[in-house]
Amino acid sequence: MDSGKFPGSFAWGASTAAYQIEGGWDADGKGPNVWDTFTHQGGDRVLKNQTGDVACGSYTLWEEDLKCIKQLGLTHYRFSFSWSRLLPDGTTGFINQKGVDYYNKLIDSLLEMGVTPLVTLYHFDLPQAVEDQGGWLSEKTVDIFKQYAQFCYTTFGDRVKHWITINEPYYAARLSYESGIFAPGKKLKGIGGYRAAHNMIKAHAKAWHVYNTFFKDKQQGRVSIALDSDWAEPLDPNSLADKEATERYMFFRLHWFANPIFIDGDYPAIMKSIVSQKSKEEGLTSSRLPEFTEEEKAMIKGTADFFCLNYYTTRKVKPLDTTACEPHSNSDTGAEGITEPNWPISGVEWLAVVPWGLRRLLAHIKHSFGNPEIFITENGFAQADPPALQDVHRWGYYQETLMEVLKAIKLDGVNVKGYFAWSLLDNFEWNSGYSVRFGLFHVDFAQANLPRTPYYSANEYAKVVKGNELIYK
C-alpha cells in the first residue's frame, strides 16, 4: 500500500448504547425497560447483581461525553435512544417530553460541534410494557416498533440523517428469547430465537419503508440495521465436513439476517431446509423457523441503505455432534466455533484478537451483498478489571484492525465508509456488569461523579482521526 491514508470523508466514530451508559433509569418520567426489570430481579443474572441504574450517568453527565468526543476529534458518534425514555409504555399514546428534550440537547450539541449523529433505535432495551404484550415473540411488536420509528423520524429526523433500526438482531433474538441470558430471560429453545428474529426483521423492514415513503424526500437521510458477525474458517481447510460446517456457521449468523434484507427477502435455503428437516424428525407439523409470505418477502427485500457491521473476532469451525442435543439454533447450525490456541485473547475469553478476519469478512460482504457501502459500527477490545490506563494491547488491536480495514479498502476494493470504535466509554457490559471494560475512556465507577479519563488508546486513536491516517510502526 502506498500510504496509511484513509479515503477523504471517511467517518471516524465511537459507539455507545443507552442502557449501557445513561443511568437515570427512572428519571423524569422514563418507563422501565426489560433490562431494568431483569437486573432488579437479582439472582445473579448479572455479575455481582450489578445494574444499569446509574451506569456512566450519561443522562446527566452527557456534556462530559461530549468532551470525550471532542478530545478524540470524532466526525461521527453512534448512540442509541432509550425507547422507554421517549415513550414510557413503548407506544405513542404518551410522549415523555423530558426524554425528547434530552436527546434534542445531545443531538443539537453534537451538530454544533460538527459531529454527525448515527442513532440506533433499539439496542436490547425493549420497553417493559411492550414485553408484557409478548415482546419480540409477538407480531404486535412489529407495528409498535414501526410507530416508534415514525415518531423518531418526525421528532429528530430534521437533524438525524443516519438511522439504525435494530442492533444485532442475532444476539437480541437468541440471548433474550432462546438462551435467556439477556433480558427478558425467556428460554424457548429452538423456537424463541427464530420467532423473535422473524418479528425483528419485519419490524426493521416496516421502519425502513415508513422512512422511505414519508420522510426520505424531505429529510434526505438513510436507514439500516447493525448486523454482527464473526468471520469463520474451516478448522481443517482440507476437510469437506469442516468447510460445510463453516458455511452453516455463516448462514445461521450473518446471512440469517443479511439474505432477507440485502438479497431476496427470505432466509438462506440451507437454513430453511435444515430447520424444517429437524422439525419433522422431532414430530412437529411445521418448521420451527417461521416462513415469510410472498408479500412479506417483497416488503423485506432491499430495506437497507448501507451495511452496518459489528465485528469483534474470528472462529475456526468444525461440525458439532448434535445427536444428543435438544432442539436449539446451535444444534440446527451443527457447527462449533473454536479459538486457535495461538490467537491472543483480550480481557474476555470470547474475544480472540484476529484482525485479519475483518478483512476477509469485509470482502465476503462485498461479494455476497452487491458491494454495499459499509460502516463498521462496532469493533473493540476489552480489558478485564482492573484495567490499565496504558492499554497498549488494546491499541495494538486497534492498529492492526485499522490496517486490515485499509487493506480491504485499497487492495480489495471494499466500499468501507466509516469505522466506529466500541466503545466511547467503559460501560455496563450486560451480564458481565462493570467487570469488562471496552472504553476508549476509563470511567471510575467508584466515584460519585464518574470521572472519564482517556486511556492511551484514546490519545492514539485521536491522532489517527486527526490525520485520517494510520501511521504504523
Ligand code: BGC
Ligand atoms: C453489543 C454491545 C456490547 C459489545 C461488546 C456488541 O455485541 O452491541 O452492546 O457491549 O458487543 O460485548
